Amino acid sequence: MKKVIKNGTIVTASDEYVADLLIEEGTIAAIGKNLPEDGAEVIDATGLYVFPGGIDPHTHLEMPFGGTVSKDDFATGTKAAAFGGTTTVIDFCLTNKGEPLQAAIDRWHAKSQDKAVIDYSFHLMIGEINDQVLEQLPSVIDDEGITSFKVFMAYKNVFQADDETLFRTLVAAKDLGSLVMVHAENGDVIEYLTKQALANGQTDPIYHAKTRPSEIEGEATGRAAQLTGLADSQLYVVHVSCAEAIEKITEARQKGIQVYGETCPQYLVLDETYLEKPDFEGAKYVWSPPLREKSHQEALWNALKAGHLQTLGSDQCSFDFVGQKDLGKGDFTKIPNGGPIIEDRVSILFSEGVKKGRISLQQFVDLTSTRAAKLFGLFPKKGTISVGADADLVLFDPTIERVISASTHHMAVDYNPFEGMNITGEPVSVLSRGEFVIREKAFVGTEGDGQYIKRQKFGTS
Amino acid sequence: MKKVIKNGTIVTASDEYVADLLIEEGTIAAIGKNLPEDGAEVIDATGLYVFPGGIDPHTHLEMPFGGTVSKDDFATGTKAAAFGGTTTVIDFCLTNKGEPLQAAIDRWHAKSQDKAVIDYSFHLMIGEINDQVLEQLPSVIDDEGITSFKVFMAYKNVFQADDETLFRTLVAAKDLGSLVMVHAENGDVIEYLTKQALANGQTDPIYHAKTRPSEIEGEATGRAAQLTGLADSQLYVVHVSCAEAIEKITEARQKGIQVYGETCPQYLVLDETYLEKPDFEGAKYVWSPPLREKSHQEALWNALKAGHLQTLGSDQCSFDFVGQKDLGKGDFTKIPNGGPIIEDRVSILFSEGVKKGRISLQQFVDLTSTRAAKLFGLFPKKGTISVGADADLVLFDPTIERVISASTHHMAVDYNPFEGMNITGEPVSVLSRGEFVIREKAFVGTEGDGQYIKRQKFGTS
Amino acid sequence: MKKVIKNGTIVTASDEYVADLLIEEGTIAAIGKNLPEDGAEVIDATGLYVFPGGIDPHTHLEMPFGGTVSKDDFATGTKAAAFGGTTTVIDFCLTNKGEPLQAAIDRWHAKSQDKAVIDYSFHLMIGEINDQVLEQLPSVIDDEGITSFKVFMAYKNVFQADDETLFRTLVAAKDLGSLVMVHAENGDVIEYLTKQALANGQTDPIYHAKTRPSEIEGEATGRAAQLTGLADSQLYVVHVSCAEAIEKITEARQKGIQVYGETCPQYLVLDETYLEKPDFEGAKYVWSPPLREKSHQEALWNALKAGHLQTLGSDQCSFDFVGQKDLGKGDFTKIPNGGPIIEDRVSILFSEGVKKGRISLQQFVDLTSTRAAKLFGLFPKKGTISVGADADLVLFDPTIERVISASTHHMAVDYNPFEGMNITGEPVSVLSRGEFVIREKAFVGTEGDGQYIKRQKFGTS
Amino acid sequence: MKKVIKNGTIVTASDEYVADLLIEEGTIAAIGKNLPEDGAEVIDATGLYVFPGGIDPHTHLEMPFGGTVSKDDFATGTKAAAFGGTTTVIDFCLTNKGEPLQAAIDRWHAKSQDKAVIDYSFHLMIGEINDQVLEQLPSVIDDEGITSFKVFMAYKNVFQADDETLFRTLVAAKDLGSLVMVHAENGDVIEYLTKQALANGQTDPIYHAKTRPSEIEGEATGRAAQLTGLADSQLYVVHVSCAEAIEKITEARQKGIQVYGETCPQYLVLDETYLEKPDFEGAKYVWSPPLREKSHQEALWNALKAGHLQTLGSDQCSFDFVGQKDLGKGDFTKIPNGGPIIEDRVSILFSEGVKKGRISLQQFVDLTSTRAAKLFGLFPKKGTISVGADADLVLFDPTIERVISASTHHMAVDYNPFEGMNITGEPVSVLSRGEFVIREKAFVGTEGDGQYIKRQKFGTS
Ligand SMILES: [Zn+2]
Ligand SMILES: [Zn+2]
Ligand SMILES: [Zn+2]
Ligand SMILES: [Zn+2]
Ligand SMILES: [Zn+2]
Ligand SMILES: [Zn+2]
Ligand SMILES: [Zn+2]
Ligand SMILES: [Zn+2]
Missing domain, CATH: 2.30.40.10 (Urease, subunit C, domain 1)
Structure with a gap:
């Protein structure tokens, strides 16, 4: 009708x-x-x-993480998204080394197909690149329409890929017409700082932030951008949280390197002090990258206004405080990373951004919907x-x-x-x-x- | 109908x-x-x-310059603009020190009202700021709808304003809701280099370029941007021609300073070597700022793609080669500055930008029309x-x-x-x-x- | 003996x-x-x-300023210097527009010759450059051994030179083998901010700092450095007080531009809050450039350690609190600028720098003595x-x-x-x-x- | 006598x-x-x-590399050094994973003790860091007086350490009072580019340079500097060859990070085109990092003059053209890296630097001798x-x-x-x-x- x-x-x-x-x-x-x-x-x-309906380019629905599974699945997650004004989500499909990529994708289809109340798509995680993986990529793109690959520069010994993998992925992406996404933090340094913190009995949530300083997000972001330039490829930096990373992205863009940056609502309005909340409440605010010192918020808003960052994702990955986040009591490394953001992503940017005069209404639409549609191959069906x-x-x-x-x-x-x-x-x-x-x-x-x-x-x- | x-x-x-x-x-x-x-x-x-019809935010129709007058007037100029896909021009209304601003505006109305074939508006040049000038600005804005003021940092002893004038204009603009435009070159250094060149018998057109190096455009651009930040005002840098200026604009924008940059077709596709053409032909390529070394072109294209520059103006200011440009034979300082660009502005960006894959079709529209409409108070009637x-x-x-x-x-x-x-x-x-x-x-x-x-x-x- | x-x-x-x-x-x-x-x-x-005895490259002994005269003359000033470990001072000889340079120099000789207890020399202020001034410079250098010229970018309508004067001085200095010194603040902006402050009834000493923000020192420093590069000349930036200026100097030096920077003890250990002392005591801390926010101190120390700044001057220009500084009660612009530093310059750098591990003993000697001797033509008789x-x-x-x-x-x-x-x-x-x-x-x-x-x-x- | x-x-x-x-x-x-x-x-x-006798802080005498051994040993190498004005060399002692450090050091003593004609010392390579290695470091420092450790960020699967190893080494060095040295190139990217080049039949010496672009030296240098800052430690970047790396070092130093940079004569006077010499002669010019485009030479000289780089090493590692370099015919990766520089290091800096007016005589001495003595614990017995x-x-x-x-x-x-x-x-x-x-x-x-x-x-x- x-x-x-x-x-x-x-x-x-x-x-x-x-x-x-x-x-x-x-x-x-x-x-x-x-x-x-x-x-x-x-x-x-x-x-x-x-x-135009919001497009959330960064969700983790029903995702396994550290022995538990993120609470919102494609049913509750997409419902909440819809309540918040989002009509498309792109979820990260995790892969296991050695496993055929299609098996991972099928697993993600199985989770989502009978549950989603709005449209959705998948990004594919790349944990390793070898000839077998490379052979599978064309069908991932052509048959599944998955045209963006995610590489982790952090989570050593878990998701982390080495620079050769990142670089090969960038080269392959250029040839195949896909976009490489990175989680940009230096996982090696985090690994060391984390071990040291635990060895020193520093087990509270705040040490999650202290062991992941903004310098190493800046470092990894710059590294990924430079590799992108060398590969003449294209890069999307997820969840940019700090001034250092923005600087690297902006520099690279002026050099003609195709780098795009996403931030998330939590980095725009919350800060590191939240991790110090008593009674383990700080665990509610454990994201990677972590919340930063308040001064970074201004850098992020300036970047949104100037066009130096291009999208807003939620990085939705929700865990109950009781029963999940509290797995990390006495050891912050066991706190599941992430939070429930999918519902308020759009509203927060409207209220804090448009209403407070930091960005225009048009920029708000671009950031929450249009640009993601363009970068991820959904436009013009979606995003406008x-x-x-x-x-x-x-x-x-x-x-x-x-x-x-x-x-x-x-x-x-x-x-x-x-x-x-x-x-x-x-x-x-x-x-x-x-x-x-x-x-x-x-x-x-x-x-x-x-x-x-x-x-x-x-x-x- | x-x-x-x-x-x-x-x-x-x-x-x-x-x-x-x-x-x-x-x-x-x-x-x-x-x-x-x-x-x-x-x-x-x-x-x-x-x-959407193109908007040319930078024209000089029938403008007096160095004892002659630019050849295209509001009749030929707007016709040519229309042929080229432009449906609105904003022309610079020159003022004289001491003269009531309204007198200058009336002079500009007289030139244009019976001639223009497309819609048009005016920017107003600010040569000096004192209490009398300040008193007149509200009516310029409210009665004439002129909401952008131009300040020259070059042309010493002619148009050039000192930094105090620029700063006061920025402060006033913030209060009045208008946009300050600058011609950003260090006129003092140009003055010296020019005198030296002439004293050394360096009178050919190429010395126009040699006496206005890109460093001093970068310098003046950075200075204007910093003053804008201090005044918490807004700035539009006309005819950006070089990498140094882009860098300053981008830096300022990341600091949250509202600075916008315009480039012109000539800087995107021509270079300094044109000024060396024999038989005084170099005079055809005399603009201020001058054409630059070829390497700056890539910086300009990168800036357009990355969003670090926002608009494309023509800086239309046309003079015949025979009878006008040749006034400068034997003395490059007497060559009328400017050229006929109003007609090909849009086409060049389409052909060199969109067709060659440097910018998207949407960016092309934004650069040639939409953004100018938004910055100069024409939107949404114009520009989309x-x-x-x-x-x-x-x-x-x-x-x-x-x-x-x-x-x-x-x-x-x-x-x-x-x-x-x-x-x-x-x-x-x-x-x-x-x-x-x-x-x-x-x-x-x-x-x-x-x-x-x-x-x-x-x-x- | x-x-x-x-x-x-x-x-x-x-x-x-x-x-x-x-x-x-x-x-x-x-x-x-x-x-x-x-x-x-x-x-x-x-x-x-x-x-080696300290060399203070920046003093104003018995200098007229704003209707009064700095209190320490060549007798008390050089005695205090000697007590503090300084054995040579280079004082600024002020000139008047139109007056023969030799007349100014003779005036300075008259002040000093019977009074100084340690050796001394003069820099010469350049207020304007024209053919007559240029003709006098060779004898200033050859007969008087004055090989450094000072240009002011601030103090509008008093000492301030325009950029053409600065540029011509740089060009002349290159040819003549002398070093140009600049007081680098944007005097035009200061002029405006000062008038505004007074108009708003903001007359307390703190407004001296508020009307001279660090951005405009950075701006002027960068401008002077760029002009130096264009002139292929050499520049010495006196009394660097802020991070912005350091950044410009360091950038220029990496481009091969010969720029040197001096800081002063007051910027290393005092900060803007001192200007807010009650009972007009803030007036004791009025320097130009002003004391800065505390965060600039770290930038200055880092610059000394890294070699990004090269010398330490006192900018000695002392006025009694009672009877001189208090001329500015009710109008901060009438507070004589400067303070008594000549005696403690060396000791402060030793105590705060060497003793606290910020710089080495060798750097201390270089900063307080050797480098000034080399830059100002005193080496190797002095400075080692x-x-x-x-x-x-x-x-x-x-x-x-x-x-x-x-x-x-x-x-x-x-x-x-x-x-x-x-x-x-x-x-x-x-x-x-x-x-x-x-x-x-x-x-x-x-x-x-x-x-x-x-x-x-x-x-x- | x-x-x-x-x-x-x-x-x-x-x-x-x-x-x-x-x-x-x-x-x-x-x-x-x-x-x-x-x-x-x-x-x-x-x-x-x-x-003062030259100090060469970077030699590889009789060093095994890719199945051969560098030709000059402690006899011929130190004799040549002496002819060239060098009186102390610090050679890199290579270690093998798992082997006790003392065994490696003893091997180096055995090579050198009866042969050297001038004084010498050792740096120690760190290939991995674990508890056993950490336990051995105090005795390396105290008993052997080896107070500098080298980490490779390149040579994947051979010498390359991961960032965690680098970071732990930096932390340990801070505690132990030693200086960390890095070979800063991104080995992962080199690995990929090299495989690709070979797969494409690009086997000539020039591809050694093409597969190691300057961007990845800049990247690795910046990464090492940032890790040093986080660890509050000290870093010495060996053989800096390019503008990108200089920029990162200078930035870090202004942030107060203790980073020092060494360049080598080959980077100052030779360039990438040498690798294109016919008849496989390009192999003579194979260093890592490779020779760069000529424009980098100016950046290096500027950095020496400005003090942004601090020392000059030879990276002596000599191989015969016939019988050694020619192992790489048909496969540039098999060309032994390095060349004979130990003899001319001092003379080249004097002739090209001092005589051509690029640096002062004092800087020459500092670069070839004094600074190395200070950084590596030889001063004041050596270096002045x-x-x-x-x-x-x-x-x-x-x-x-x-x-x-x-x-x-x-x-x-x-x-x-x-x-x-x-x-x-x-x-x-x-x-x-x-x-x-x-x-x-x-x-x-x-x-x-x-x-x-x-x-x-x-x-x-
Ligand atoms: Zn992530
Ligand atoms: Zn995520
Ligand atoms: Zn103009
Ligand atoms: Zn114009
Ligand atoms: Zn001063
Ligand atoms: Zn002074
Ligand atoms: Zn090496
Ligand atoms: Zn080496």
Whole structure:
């Protein structure tokens, strides 16, 4: 059935104007003043922003980590995402050394296909590169539409790849038309600092931060960028948290190196002092890279405004405080890394960024949706409001005031790292391919309705 | 009369899709698939790009300079602009010290109102700041809609302002909501080097370049950016030509300073060696800043791609080779500075940038149109294709191959600095507020139909 | 009469060893173990350091400033210098526009010749450059041995030169073999900020600092360095106070530009908060550039250690708190700039630098003496301990603990900015050309015994 | 027997003056004018420079490499060093994983003790760090006086250590008072590029350079410097060859990180084009890092002048062209890396640096001798001319003109990379601890007279 969304303020990465939207067969058929309503369901959006649905390029749903599994799966995770205005997620598919890549991908399909309430896709982790792995990549790209590969420069002896692997991945990616993603921290230094901290009895959550200083994120970021330049390839640095890394990315970009940077809401509004909360509460704030000294927040906001960073991911990887995070009592290295962010990612950037005058409304849309669609081969079906695009839409009331709380959020975990934070602006209704998933703040979607999306090669959209 | 542009590939600063455009009363009324054609004139745009009309933020039409006057006036200049896909120009209104600002503005209105074939607006030059000047600024902004002020850091004893004037202008601009523009070269050093060159008998055009080294553009750019940061104001650096200046702009932006940079086609594709052409032909290539060593071109392209520069202006200021440029025979300081660029600005960026894979189609639109509209208070009426926007449109055939030549261009001067350059892509038809100005490569507009536009304050669009 | 200094620990800019020194006819005749004492006066230096006498390259003795005159003249100033271990000062000779340079120099000779107790020389201020001034420079260099010229980038409408003057001075200096010195702050911005502060009723001493932010010192320093590079000349930046300026100097030096930087004790150990002292006491801490936020101190120490700054001057320019500094009550712009530092310059660097492990003993000697001698054409007669050098020597006890206080200092003013500071190490005896000026902490010299020194050209020593 | 060196121009890292030197018991007893000659052998040094003997901090004598052994051993190598004005070498002692460190050191003693004609010491290579290795380090320092450890960031699967090893070494070095040396190139990237080159049939010597681009030296240098900062330790970067590495070192030093950089004569005067010489002659110019594009030479000279690099090593590691270098015909990876430089190191810096006005005579002495003595715990016995220092002296005639040639050099190999280079200045006589090793250009020393030197801890001299 056709729908007409009336009188909303349509916002894209470049535009802002009041118009009606006509939706037919899940896509946008027309945009105009006073579009005819004949036979269409009419939704009044007067006073609301109409955004393209958010794209979260960085989630870890139902992911095994350190003997436990992240709590939000493709059901609860994508529901929470939808509540927050996100209509597509790209999740990281973990691989095991030696295992065929397809087996890992199949495992990820199995987790997701009957559960997702919004569309989704996968990135693929590269733990090692050898001739067998290289042979499998073309089918990963062509058959599965997975056109981005993740390499870890940290987590020594677990996920960490050496520089040769990173460099070969970059070279291969250039040839294959895919984008390399890195977790950029120097895992060797972390390994040493961590052992030392434990040996010194420094076991509290704050030592998670102290053993991962920002210098080594800057170092690894610069290294990855330089390797990208040498390989004439393309790089996406996930979860940039600090001034040092921004500097390296910006420098590389001015040299013509194709490097892109993502930050996350937690780095924009929280800081290292949260890890010192008493009663082990600091464990709620354990991410890698860790939260930084407050001064880095200004650098991150400046980078978003100047265009030196390009996207906002959630790095969603949620664990209960009781029963999961507390595995790390007495040993911070056993605290599962990550937190529940998927739901508030979009709202936090709107409230802290747009409302506080740090970025424009267009930049907000670009950062939360459009740019990720372009970098990851989803555009123009996803990531914008244009004729022919999927009707993945968010009706957003910029005036609602609310307080973030675990007692009201829709994620499956028992705390929220932004607990008590005042937010202005909230998604009221959310559509995925023209169908309501959230309607007037209530979930009206269906598990399994989310579709797996094969993505295009890098640079083609 | 209504118009429907059918099946064009609509491109904005963020989007690209095939759709129809409905134009009513000079504005875009609807965008959609298969829009009803009832009663409308139908224009087939199949296979063509539909771009928002170009905005040239930097022109000098009929401008007095060194005892002569730039050749293209608001008639020939705006016609040539239209041929090239530009539908709005912002011209620099020169002032004289002591004269009421309104008198200067009135002089500029007199030059333009019966001649322009496309819409236009003015920037205002600030030569000095004192209490009288400050008192006049609010009415310049409110009554005339002139919300950008230009300060020269070069042309000692002519246009050059001292740093105190620049700083006061920045402070005033912040309070008044306007954007300060600078010509950033160290005029004192140029003054000395120039005198020395002449004293040494170095009178050929190449010495124009030799006496204005890139270091002093970098120096002045950095100085202006730092003053902007101190004033917490906003700055637009015109005609950035070199790597040193880009570096300063990028650094400042990462510090959160609102600095924007414009480059021009000549700096992207020509270089210093052109000034050495025999038979005084080098004079055709005399701009300030001068053409640079070829290596700067890569820095400029990288900056456009990375977003470190934001706009493309023409710095149109045309003089005949015979009768004007040749005033400088035997003394390069007497060569009128500038050239005829207004017509080919858009095409060169398309051909050299998009076609050669250096920038995306969306960046091209942003650089030639959208960003200037936003920075200079024209958006969203100008600078984009959205419902409600002025129907300033360019139907562009990306496959046409042509050669730039003075024998075919529409500017009033006897040479073209890009003579012989192969260009791919050309505007076929151009509309201003829904009316054809260029139709199938023929001029169909009317002098005087162009309207003066009062612009909004900085930051409001 | 011959002297033998026995068993001292001789320290130079590169060495440290225990030996005897034989002094004949005012110069060092031999250095060795167990030198024969026949007929010589023997001075036991066991346990003492023997340093080359300090060279203070930056003093303003009896200098007119803002309607008053700096209190310490060549008598009290050089006595205090000697007490502090300094045996040569280079004072700034101020010129007036239009006046013959020789007249200014003669005025400075008149002030100094009968008063100085140690050797001295002059720098010459350049306020304007025109053909007449240029014609006088060779005789200034050849006849007066003044081989360094000072240009002010601040003090608008008083001392400030424009960039053309600075550039011409640099060009002339290259040709003439002299060193250009700059006071690097952007005087235009200061002018504006100062007027604004006064207009806003911000008249307390702290506004002296607030109206001269470090960014504009960095800006002016970078500008001067770039002009030096263009002129292929040589530059000495006086009183570097901030991280921004260091960065510019270091960058320029890596480009092969001959730039040298001087800092002063006050910037190393005091900070901006001193200007906020109650009861107008902040006025005691008014220097230009002003004291900075504490974080700049680390940058300065790092620069001394790394060799990114090369010398330590005092910028001695002393005024009584009562009767001089208090001219600025109610208007910070009327506070005479400067302070009494000539006496404690050497000791502070020893105590805070060497004793605290920030720099080596050799670096200390280089910074307080040797490098200034080399840069300013005094070497090897001054600035080191070598055979043939003037016996300008300091016998320094590194174990003495003392407290700086106006009640015990030898300068002619009523306060000391370092009042209460604990110092380790003190000169015990000081010789000028082999004669004691200070002996066992008592003054034993004679006014007028100090000789005026004609200096060599830049680069010849 | 006593010696008196008469009337030489004594030059140290800070001084230059004419005087006599008295030598007793192998050390300098006195320096002075007209020293008594009673009973002493008198050597006339009129018109000659007297330098402290050169210290070569970087040699590989009789070192196994890729199945062969470097040709010059401690006999021929130290003789050639002496001819060239070097009186101390510090050679790299290679270790094998698992083997006790003392076994490696004993092996190095066995090679050297009966052969060396000048004094020598060892650095120790660290290939891995574990508890056993850490336990052995104190005795290496205390018993053997080896206070510097070398870590390789390149030569994957051979010498290369991972970042954890580097970091632990830095931490250990801080605690133990030793200096960490790094070969800074990213070995992983080299590994990949090398495999690719060979796979592509790119086997000529030039591909040695092409597979080791300067970016990865810059990367590794920056990484090592940042790790040093985190460890609050001290670092010495061997054989710096490029602008990128200099930039990283300079930045780190300004942050207060104790990083020192060494370059080598080959990087100052040769460039990448030498590797393209026909008939496999390019193999003569295979060093790691490789020779660079010519533009890097200016950066290196600027860095020496500015003090951004501190020492000059030879990286002596000589192989015959016939029989050794030619092992790499058809496969550049089999070319033994290194060349014969030990003899001309000092002369090249004098001729190209001092004579061409790029550095001062004092900087020359500091770079070739004094600074290495200070950094590596040899000062003040070695590295300077001061009372009490070893009489390791070079009598140097600055006017001799000669041409470097394998036909006249004293190294044991069949070519010289500087063949045909014109050199001004040559050592005439060389003394080690007061005894002639070279006298009037003839070798007069004795194999085995060179002594092994236990060095002091870092920072104590
Ligand atoms: Zn990660
Ligand atoms: Zn993640
Ligand atoms: Zn201009
Ligand atoms: Zn212009
Ligand atoms: Zn000053
Ligand atoms: Zn001063
Ligand atoms: Zn090496
Ligand atoms: Zn080596």
